[in-house]
Amino acid sequence: MRQIILDTETTGLDVSKDHRVVEIGCVEIIERRKTGRTFHSYLNPERATDAGALAVTGLSDEFLADKPKFRDVANEFLAFVDGAELIIHNAAFDIGFLNGELARLNRGETPLDQRCSVLDTLAMAREKYPGQKNSLDALCKRLNVESAHRTLHGALLDANLLLDVYLAMTAGQGEILFAGNESESNQSAALDLGQVAPMQLRLRRADAAETHAHQGRLAAIDKASKGKCVWIALERQSG
Template structure:
């Protein structure tokens, strides 16, 4: 399964008011592992920021003045995401802006939704943690994803954080090896993210004393409830617990 973790930054909150995309960041995962392929561009929005939006991103019109317009990277962007499932936090926001950007280029590009499927990680988080804050920052804190370096919103950084948070949210896997790009890897707005080792996960060897306490606790739970979630695992070699479900 191919996933693209996607985030955008914009000049304001409403594309219907003429706001535009100023940054796109995407990270490719295949079978839930980063491939090292990314798509990242700053964009010239050809308009002013709305009050407050510039402070959120730290971007300026001076910085964006010599950056490509969306139309100049549209083909590259669509080729990168084509056929994938997009994972987006608050998908309606980003998809609304991206569909609007494509519509400004004319009918030949069609709709983004006709090329991809979309998974909204915000809706997933709300189902998992109803009644709680489920912003990206809140999810990172809850799931143990280090976001201490996130002082400003940035599309590629936020996509990296979302990738870790989404993996932790859906499978308990939070660490996927996002580190500094390899030297010389950046080219035409792309950054290579090193791939986490693909070898087998280490097996946890439990001391006999801790294992005995654990088994006693599980037996007590069985006595009250009839079964335990730990009944879904097998005890493998002596002192070793191996998950089977």
């Protein structure tokens, strides 16, 4: 699955008061691994930044004055995110601002949340840690994600931090391969199964050691997900 961790910085908190996006940062992952592809741009918002926002981002009007406008990078941005699942902390905020920018293009662009599926890590964190602070800073501290270098908010910086937070919150989901089997898995994935005759396929049953390792892995997943491991739940029902 192709996923994009996305963050924005803005001139203020209220898109209905004509506040604008001043920075977009995106990091691409596929199957929970960084691909090395990113999208990052500072933007000239064509208006002044509120003092509160300036204190958070450090992006002054003077710094942004010679940066591209959203319309200058819109096509590149949309090409980068189209069809991916967007992972955003407090998604309604960023999606609202980006949809506002798309609407200002006056070219009938489809809203971002209709072009992509969206996963809100704030909603995920509130469900996982009810009654606790679930800001990005709080989650970094709780999940031991190093964030001491985050003296100011930055879209690409925060997207990379959110990536680590997301992977920590979802540890065990999608990482069920045993250690040492990655190369074997990659080799299997490279096979053209359409050219393999059915009689060439052999059924190999797990031995006792592999079964024991499998059960240990499921137990770890169940502990990390606080009893939400699907395989163990099915075993309990069948047992």
